[in-house]
Each structure stands twice: as structure tokens, then as C-alpha cells.
Amino acid sequence: MKLIICLFLLANLSVFAEDDHHDHSHQHNEQKKTKKSLSAHEHGLSVLNVVQDMNKISFEFEMPGFDVVGFEYKAKKKEDIKKIKNALNILSDYQNMVSMSSEAKCDQEKNSAKVLNEGSHSEFLSEYVFYCKNIDLLKSIKIIYFDSFKLSKKLNINIIADNKKLSKTFERDANKINVEGFFN
Secondary structure, three states: OHHHHHHHHHHHHHHHHHOOOOOOOOOHHHHHOOOOEOOOOOEEEEEEEEEOOOOOEEEEEEHHHHHHHHHOOOOOOOHHHHHHHHHHHHHHHHOOOOEOHHHEEEEEEEEEEEEEOOOOOEEEEEEEEEEEOOOHHEEEEEOOHHHHOOOOOEEEEEOOOOEEEEEEEEEEEOOOEEEEOOOO
């Protein structure tokens, strides 16, 4: 089942991938082996993928650099580097991004936050994985992301549970997803 979910996500993400026919440097090729290619994106629009694997639930955010720090280029000035470090600190704590209803009794197992740069584009990625003792009791997911990053306007949310899937776009003023009965 996990393989099917991964293949589904990869297929969906590849639809949005940019054309990759441009010159690469050696450093860029090495970096590309360890990350996803930067996908085409729209400023103000980020993506949240939520995937259930039995009692685990993972949240993966993909955010254009502009939405997070106000620029797309690789930071070189002290002021810009400080913005990147601050953003990564915010992204390192899932409580700045999402909150789940307590009935599910979820404990964080993993988190990561990074920034990717390619040409004149940058993208922030963060991931949070939880083990839930009562995943079937997960009733709601609160989106805190908009409070943390004021330049973001919309969030495409894709949820894949064992036998269900949901795709929805949320505006800044919508901050709660009702998922009662979705996970089992």
C-alpha cells in the first residue's frame, strides 16, 4: 500500500515539474540527486501533502521562496541569510505549521526543513511524520502555516488515506480541515 501511495504522489508531483532541459553545473547535478527537482510554482500558492501509512501520518509542505522570505534568489547578503535561517527555524517546529486534534494521540517521529535553490528560483520544503495511537479519532487538522508566512495566499492540500483521497485549495482565512472519519 505504501508503494502505491508513493507512486501516486510521484506521478502527481511530476505533472507540475518544470522542463529540465538546461545547462547544469557539476554541483547542481550532485544536489539534484539528493532532492526533488524544483517544480513550477506560483507565488502565493504552496502545497501540503498529507499521507497516511497505517498509524503514521506525514505532512510535507512545498513553498515558493517568495512566500516564505519574500525573494526567490539564493541568499548572499547578511539580511537575506538571516531571513532564510529564521524561516528554517520556523519550519523546524511543526507547531508553526499544523496542529491535529488531540484525540488521535499523535507523537512526532521525524521533522526536516530545507531550502532548495535552482537558478533564479528557490523553494522551501518541510516534512513532519507522526505516529498516532488512535489515528481513527483524528477529527481535524488546523493549518497554522498562514500565520507563520504572511506572503502566502493559498494552500493546495492533498490528503491520501488508506482508502480515501482529497484535494482542496484553502485561502488564508480557512484554517481548519475537517477529517473526521477520513483516517482508519
